[in-house]
Amino acid sequence: xxxxxxxxxxxxxxxxxxxxxxxxxxxxxxxxxxRTFIKTTGFLTAAVATGLPHLxxxxxxxxxxxxxxxxxQLTLKVNGTSKALTLDTRTSLLDxxxxxxxxxxxxxxxxxxxxxxxxxxxxxxxxxxCLTLAVTAEGAEITTIExxxxxxxxxxxxxxxxxxxxxQCGYCTPGQICSAVALLQEHKHNTLSTVSFETGSTxxxxxxxxxxxxxxxxNICRCGAYPNIVAAVRHAAKGVRA
Amino acid sequence: xxPFQYQRATSPDEAVHAVSVRGAKFLGGGTNLVDLMKYxxxxxxxxxxxxHVGFDQIATTGTTTIVGAGVRNSDLANHEAIRTNYPLLSxxxxxxxxxxxxxxxxxxxxxxxxxxxxxxxxxxFPACNKRTPGSGCAAIKGFNRIHAILGARGGSEGHTECIAxxxxxxxxxxxxxxxxIHVTGPKGKRIIPITDFHRLxxxxxxxxxxxxxxxxxxxxxxxxxxxxxxxxxxxVRDRQSYAFALVSVAAGLxxxxxxxxxxxxxxxxxxxxxxxxxxxxxxxxxATASSDAFRRAADLAVAGAVPREHNAxxxxxxxxxxxxxxxxxxxxxxx
Numbered sequence: 001x002x003x004x005x006x007x008x009x010x011x012x013x014x015x016x017x018x019x020x021x022x023x024x025x026x027x028x029x030x031x032x033x034x035r036t037f038i039k040t041t042g043f044l045t046a047a048v049a050t051g052l053p054h055l056x057x058x059x060x061x062x063x064x065x066x067x068x069x070x071x072x073q074l075t076l077k078v079n080g081t082s083k084a085l086t087l088d089t090r091t092s093l094l095d096x097x098x099x100x101x102x103x104x105x106x107x108x109x110x111x112x113x114x115x116x117x118x119x120x121x122x123x124x125x126x127x128x129x130c131l132t133l134a135v136t137a138e139g140a141e142i143t144t145i146e147x148x149x150x151x152x153x154x155x156x157x158x159x160x161x162x163x164x165x166x167x168q169c170g171y172c173t174p175g176q177i178c179s180a181v182a183l184l185q186e187h188k189h190n191t192l193s194t195v196s197f198e199t200g201s202t203x204x205x206x207x208x209x210x211x212x213x214x215x216x217x218x219n220i221c222r223c224g225a226y227p228n229i230v231a232a233v234r235h236a237a238k239g240v241r242a
Numbered sequence: 243x244x245p246f247q248y249q250r251a252t253s254p255d256e257a258v259h260a261v262s263v264r265g266a267k268f269l270g271g272g273t274n275l276v277d278l279m280k281y282x283x284x285x286x287x288x289x290x291x292x293x294h295v296g297f298d299q300i301a302t303t304g305t306t307t308i309v310g311a312g313v314r315n316s317d318l319a320n321h322e323a324i325r326t327n328y329p330l331l332s333x334x335x336x337x338x339x340x341x342x343x344x345x346x347x348x349x350x351x352x353x354x355x356x357x358x359x360x361x362x363x364x365x366x367f368p369a370c371n372k373r374t375p376g377s378g379c380a381a382i383k384g385f386n387r388i389h390a391i392l393g394a395r396g397g398s399e400g401h402t403e404c405i406a407x408x409x410x411x412x413x414x415x416x417x418x419x420x421x422x423i424h425v426t427g428p429k430g431k432r433i434i435p436i437t438d439f440h441r442l443x444x445x446x447x448x449x450x451x452x453x454x455x456x457x458x459x460x461x462x463x464x465x466x467x468x469x470x471x472x473x474x475x476x477x478v479r480d481r482q483s484y485a486f487a488l489v490s491v492a493a494g495l496x497x498x499x500x501x502x503x504x505x506x507x508x509x510x511x512x513x514x515x516x517x518x519x520x521x522x523x524x525x526x527x528x529a530t531a532s533s534d535a536f537r538r539a540a541d542l543a544v545a546g547a548v549p550r551e552h553n554a555x556x557x558x559x560x561x562x563x564x565x566x567x568x569x570x571x572x573x574x575x576x577x
Contacts, residue, residue, distance in 0.1 A: 066265075066287050071247045089289075090246045092276075112277050116388055125316075125345045131276045132346065135248045136269070136291055179342065186341070192318045194483070197333045197475075202325065217483035218340025 024094045074138040078103065078145030087134050094118045096134035097144060105145035105174045109220070116219035119146045119175035126182035128218075145174035148181065157181050157236045168223035176219045180237035182231045187237070207237050244285040244389065248381035251290050254297070254426055258458050260290045262428070268292045268458060269335040269455075270351030271314065273343045278356065279320055280465040282365050293348065297460055300324070305466035308424075310351030315412065316341065318349060328464055330473035330494050330506075333576060334415035340484050344422055352461035353413060353423065353439065356450060357406035357514075371447045379403040387552040388488065391560070392513040394548065395443040403558050404447030405550060408515050409486050415475060417508035417516040418492035421464050436462075440515030447514070470495025470572050476567040478559060487511035489560045493567035495531065502526045502535070505568075507543060510558055518541035522564075531572040533565060539554055540564035 068090045075082050078101060084098055094111075094175035097103045097120070109117030111130045118130040121143040154162070156234055157180045169174040187207050195214040196205035213226070214235045221229060261268060264286030270273060278284040293458040299311035299323050307323055318324055319335035328552040339347065347355075353417040361367045361380035368466040369378035371552035380395055381389050382403055387421040396403050416436045423434045440451050453459065469501040481483040490510035522543035547557045550574035 066245050066247070070247050072248055089245045089246055112280065113273055114338075116340065116342060120340055126342045127346050128273070128340075128342045131273050131343075133248070133269075133272060133276060133289075136250075136272065136293070154440060183341070189320075191316070192325065192336060194333065194336045194477075197329070197336070202329065202332075214483055215341060218342045 007182070060217070073134050074135055076101070076134065076137060076142060077140070078142045079144060083154070085134075089133065089135055091134045092130050093122075093132040093134045093137050094129035096137075097129065097142075103144050103146050105170055109175075109176055111174065114220075115172070115175075116179060117172050117175040118185075119178045119219060121178055121182060124182070124185065125178050125200075125220075145178055149175065155181065156239060157184070157232070160232040160236040161229075164228050164232040164235060166225055166229045168225050171217060172221045172223075176216070176221065176229055177214060179219045180229075180236065182213070183233065184237055186215070209234065209235070210235075243282065246279075246286050247288040249288060249290050251292055251295055254292075254295050254458055254460060254465065257292050257295055258427055258456065260288070261456055261458070270312070270354075271346035272342075272351075273281050273339070273347045274355040278363070281363055283363060286333075287289060292350070292458065292498060297350070307464040309349055309462045309464065311348060311424075311461055312463045313349045314350060315339070315344040315347045315349070317553050318412075319344065327467035328358055328415075328419060329445035330469055330475055330492055331412070331415045331464070334411040334476040334477075334492055335474075337475055337487075337490070338411035349412070349462055352410055353459060354451065354453070355410055357408040358409045360385070361424065362406060365572075371402055371443075372406055375446070375448045375449070376401045377389060379405065381405050382550065383503065385552060386488070388407075388511070388549040389550055389553055390513050391433050391547040391549055392509075392517050392544070393442040394445060394514065395445075396548065396550075397542050398449075399465040402443070402445050402447060404443035405515065406443070406447070406514060407511055408450075408513065409491060409510075410516070410566040411475070411477065411487065411510060412439065414490055414510035414516045415492045416464075416506045417518040418461065418473075418494050418506035419464055419469070420506065421462050423453075423459060424463060425453060425457045426460050427454060431460075433463070436516070437518045443514050449515050468496040468504055472571045473506075474498055476568045476570070478563055487493045489556055491560075491562050491563045491567035492516075493564065493571045495526070495568065495571050497531055497572065500530050502531055505539070506540065507564065507568075509564070511548070512547075512556060514542075517543070519544070526568075531568075536568040537561070538566040539568065 050137050059183040072089050077082050081176040097106050106120050109115035113131040119126050122140045159179050193214045195210050196202050207227045209230050212230050249260050265437050267286040269289040293312050297312035299310045301308050302323050313540050319332045321340050325332050340370050367380045367518050369380040371379055390407050394405040414487045421436045477487045477490040479487050487510045492508045494506035500567050505523045506521050507522050521540040525539050525542055
């Protein structure tokens, strides 16, 4: 985070505060200012964190770690648009998307590859962006939840999640949807799961509900919307966009 | 996470040269290493990205198949040659992690993944001989339900004890398939049998494998397929998916009529390395495929097991899982 962008964030913050209506008129306006505020505070937090002295981690007395942040210049191509960035090498792809490219659709749940909220597509394959270092994604085609719809036309999987009420709080939903989009592509390519072995369907496994559950198991939903998520994926599988 | 330098290697030679920097480590899919860096368990000075060195092919020459170290777990599991000739490997790979993680994780990285022992992964626990040699083992007197029953280091050797398990499913299948690991380093290339690749804790539980720190895994070699028609990977865990094994069994049979010509057996979740049992395999040669024969093999495979306070159940679980895996393998469930 450069001082310039930190200043920009501060200006953004002032603007967003100034823009906040004295008497909030519509829920949309409140929602907008809440998002702007969260994004801006995200910037500030990142700036402050970078300014901290390095935390000593030499608990075992053997650390070989270097102590100065290492910056890398890279270009990320996200949803068809290339952006040049200067990032600390430690930046996860998830943080690059959320904190540096303001694409906050991808969510941070566990930040350890255990929940799937951060699932995005890299070169068409679903991955956990929280365990992907941004520097490793240079040269790849990155697709996030923001890049699935064509203008106002929802991706069929997005439409199916809406139709089948495949969520409650919605926090895991961008990851669920990206995961399901990849699942349908994988199934078109006749991939297997452990369920395929258990059922003996290892030649051309059908997308049964058990297969869907296993293939969506990398995405946790704390609200427990699983029945409707399975229904949404089942429905989308019937009319998947080529 | 500590700061680090990042370098993308474009050839194996470049990667091996680059890793000579003090504290440098190779980076594959990052699913384990980046996670451990976030937990401050790993703190490399430099990450050498080896996913662009050209090790992403699977090639069959004659009867053997060579899998490049950079092949992603999902691609390996779904490759036609693997599905047809080594379904045990496909099944094991697909039993591990999640679709997202399998899309990231590499073959070489899977071999190098570290234990999921809670005490190793959490630096709030000062005692861990694997993380900090000589500091003790918090698991021995702690909550050790997931820990090792075979080949572990316990008892009076407080400064070296370790009851961690190897978390890989892929490596268990590779052990049953008698795979070999191709590596390259400053002193040239060498081939390590899978059963010698991972270590028992011994006096140095901080060292997981016999790979030297300046050596790079280039490929995994699978010998001529013997268990294509009769194999099963049985993974027993607390959750049906997306969880590590309490016990897993890679079982392969080569059957002529009802007579076993050869067998492959390895266990996961029970030891510091994939637990391969030659005695159990030999006991099955010439035997009739039957539950009696499988029970004898199971007793041999788990012989010498030492339970801890919370994991005694693993001994019987392992035996029954072996019988069940061989029974399913003999039935040719996957045909």
